[in-house]
Amino acid sequence: MRINMRKFARLGVVAGGLGLALIAGTGGAQAYTYDGSDPSSTGCSSDASTVASAPMKTLLSGYHVGTIEMRYSLNCHTAWARLTLDGPESACGNASAGRACSTASIVRNNDGRTYTCTIRQGQTQCYTPMVYDKGLTSYARGVIDAASGIINVRTVSY
Secondary structure (H helix, E strand, C coil), X not given: CCCCHHHHHHHHHHHXXXXXXXXXXXXXXXXXXXXXXXXXXXXXXXXXXXXXXXEEECXXXXXXXXXXXXXXXXXXXXXXXXXXXXXXXXXXXXXXXXXXXXXXXXXXXXXXXXXXXXXXXXXXXXXXXXXXXXXXXEEEEEEEEECCEEEEEECCCC
16 A cells, blocks of 8 residues: 555644644643642642741731731642731722722642632632642732732742
8 A cells, every 4th residue: 555645744734733732722731630629629628738828018008918828738739829808808899999809829830820819899818729739839929909009929839
């Protein structure tokens, strides 16, 4: 049987292009076990501890307004961020409020996988979905839109 090399080459180009399209479609970030899962519903929060935290303080006066924490489950090998405000979130998130609602993010260092949560009006806390973290490192970031300016704080990587 004779193989037509031109058709074979075309097939290779199409297959290679399809492979690149599949890689581009995933965004380069690998989905690990528990990525995007809820720490409470999976049971991962039952053995969690805070492995890194940082105070959220206003820029001018240094007034403490909250804390960003990186939580870690040893049993699940997962990390997530938790932002706790010292008081309830006031009006935020729309044009009439004039400021954004407070957010927390967990970021896995090796691929940039990020999950975020938002503290809505009247609430004091939120926590993000988890990233798998066994043999990897991540960090938590908190952002508060305060009257004195944007407070943007991150924890150390763990």
